[in-house]
Amino acid sequence: MKLIRANVYGFGKWVDQEFDFAQDYQVIFGANEAGKTTLLNFIQSILFGFASARGENKFLQYKPRNSSKYGGELIFQADDGSSWTVKRIDGKGDGDLTLFHDDQEVPGELLSKIIGSFSKDDFVNTHVFDDKNILSIYGLDESKLETEVMSIGAVGSKEWLATADGLEHAADDIYKARGQKQPLVVSLKRYDELIEEKSEIENQQVAYQRVKNKLDETETDFNNNAIQLKQMSETENSLRNLDKKWSRYEQLQQSYDSDHNAKIIDSEDWERVLKANQELSTLKETATPNKIADLDNVEKSILKNYRINQTRLDYVRNQKFELQNLQFHRDDMNSKLLKVDTQVDQLFKNHPELSEKMLPLTGDEIDQLSPQTNRKNNLSLIVCCVAVVLAFIISPLRWLFILAALGSGAWYGYQEWSNRQKSDLNNYPFLQVKGYSGLSREAILGIQGTVIALDNFHTTQNGLIDGIKSIEVDLNKWRKILLELNVLEGSYKDDNYNEQIEKYFARLDQIRAKADVAEQSQAQSQKIADERELRLKQLNKEIFAILQKYQAVNMNMFTQMHTQQIENQKTLSQIKQDKDFLGNDLSELKKYANHEALSQELNQATIKKTDLANKNNELSRQMGSLKERMQQIYDNKQYQHIVTELAQNKQDIIEYYDEWISNKLASSWIRNMLNIATENRYPKMIQKATQYFSLLTNRHYIKIDFRKKDIVVTSDNKNVFDVHELSKATTIQLYLALRLAFVTEISDLIKLPILIDDAFVDFDISRKENVFDLIKEIAKNNQVIYVTANQPEDIPENHILKLGEKEIA
Secondary structure (H helix, E strand, O other): OEEEEEEEEEEOOEEEEEEEOOOOEEEEEEOOOOOHHHHHHHHHHHHHOOOOOOHHHHHHOOOOOOOOOOEEEEEEEOOOOOEEEEEEEOOOOOOEEEEEEOOEEEOHHHHHHHHOOOOHHHHHHHHEEEHHHHHHHHHOOHHHHHHHHHOOOOOOHHHHHHHHHHHHHHHHHHOOOOOOOOHHHHHHHHHHHHHHHHHHHHHHHHHHHHHHHHHHHHHHHHHHHHHHHHHHHHHHHHHHHHHHOHHHHHHHHHHOOOOOOOOOOOHHHHHHHHHHHHHHHHHHHOOOOOOOOOOOHHHHHHHHHHHHOHHHHHHHHHOHHHHHHHHHHHHHHHHHHHHHHHHHHHHHHHOOOOOOOOOOOOHHHHHHHOOOOOHHHHHHHHHHHHHHHHHHHOOOOHHHHHHHHHHHHHHHHHHHHHHHHHHOHHHOHHHHHOOOOOOOHHHHHHOHHHHHHHHHHHHHHHHHHHHHHHHHHHHHHHHHHHHHOOOOOOOOOOOOHHHHHHHHHHHHHHHHHHHHHHHHHHHHHHHHHHHHHHHHHHHHHHHHHHHHHOOOOOHHHHHHHHHHHHHHHHHHHHHHHHHHHHOOHHHHHOOOOOHHHHHHHHHHHHHHHHHHHHHHHHHHHHHHHHHHHHHHHOOOOHHHHHHHHHHHHHHHHHHHHHHHHHHHHHHHHHHHHHHHHHOOOHHHHHHHHHHHHHHHOOOOEEEEEEOOOOEEEEEOOOOEEEHHHOOHHHHHHHHHHHHHHHHHHHHHOOOOOEEEEOOOOOOOHHHHHHHHHHHHHHOOOOOEEEEEOOOOOOOOHHHEEEEOHHHHO
């Protein structure tokens, strides 16, 4: 894809601008703040999305201040001659994307045809060159420098190589073959020591085994007894729980004996009667709606004026922002005029001899004032002198020489008189006309630059004054229209028309709404009264039908019936609560004829539990005594301590080994994966990088080689250098050669323009010439867009885009 045009709707300082690009390489030249970097950021933002407004990213946004439009479009030409247009405007996330192929809109997913699988970070790390990533190479130490250079060749490989190095260091911190202080080395040495100590103690194993067998038997009895104790404890707890619930069980039995038979009023019927009765009372108490107040005379006048001039007033409402823009431009011009007036005052302060009447002299007038050496006059004097001398020497021709001497002397006198006339400034009438009276020739010539600056300031002032007057004329037209439409009162002297327009239309909207309500009020009042009467009849009929259903004479009788039902319901609710409380225990409680039978069974369970607990305590004391004898055999817990420490030591060795082998394998895997990912492209990439590096260094370096963990270069006299042995400038050239070689090598996958943002400002003249030679070479297959503040030489005009005042305006 070749970028052929950029249409900027609004991005930073650029608003409604178009830029055409050469399809091989394009040099964009302009002074600082001319918008060069903004144009490159526009290309990146349209391709990969706008910066978000969150955090520090909000400072990377380029929303224009003088336009509501944010975004633009890029037009690419494919190898098959078709065109692709990428359009992105302000919207959610990274902006709203629209994609066209030969003027036919296509799904946004096809953007991969242009950018491949690249993200914005991938593009910046490969195709974008600026002074920031170039100058960052200067601050790297040897190891970081080699990592930076070697990381070129796979997207994101620099971070992966740094991760692999970190994992390798972490593994060395755990174990080294000849290390002494690493934790895994220390743990292995301690393991050998513990095995030796354990072997010495295990000779006492026979006595230890007898006590251990006795302890095992006691522990078996203890465990069996503990199981029985647990079962009996559960039985006792269950019986005690039944004993606590016996009172509620008796209460439930008594509740079953009561009679709760009564006619039940359906809850829906009760709710319907309540709602109907409540609505009936409300409707009887509700008064007829108050009549809406009519419009007063002033409001009627405003409404009548709007209906007569509706088209013009609607136009005023829609065009109020144009009026606001006029006021803004007028205030802006006044500000600029004040600034120019200040500059003029400063000019007169710095040059007291300056006058408002002074006008710049033309080139011909300056030539007339400039002093000139009259060589011909000097020649006349020489001729006169020579003729006098010859008159005395050569007698036959004396009178001829005397005549020549008199003629040349007369001519010399005439020339002297003419020069004196020219030296008199009164002989130049244009000086008085242009305001230079009273100044010397040197002062007049010396002040010309200041007079020209003053004249330019006057031109700017006149232009601003004319613009302000033009805007004032438009504002007066607006005022006349607003007065005719009664939006402004005749006594209003200020020019804050927008505020008055807002107030007028706010009041007008209120009056129109009030008028609409008043017109609808009368019809609605009658409708509400009719609906109220009909609803009263419906409610009385509904209540009478439900009372008949339950044979109630009136509402009082129906209410008493419901109250009695609630009392019965409380008893039924208590029965339900008792059942819920007893739950599954209800069936167990029914097994006992009375409370005494339950209490007797509970006492027997408590006694048996106590016996089992006492036996458990006795067995526990026996186990403690046997363990104490075992510990005495091994000299106060020494053997057990060694066994425990040995187990912990084994666990530590396993953990340290797992961590060490994980770091080693992960580091090796990362490097192997990077090698696999780049092994097909590295030979071609190195071949191109060698070619580019040789071109950049004036053929001083002729070869680039990769070793296992570093990179070396060979000079033209066969000397081999590591990367950290090169000068910083040469390292930058190597870095550029490798990055550009990588970009050109992956051009079969992605062929986006290479963007260079004045990245070579610190290069000398020779290196810059080499860089431009390399750009021309790369541009044969990859488009290059280069921006700079220094105008390049030996570049064809059709490859240079100059950003000047016209483009900015």
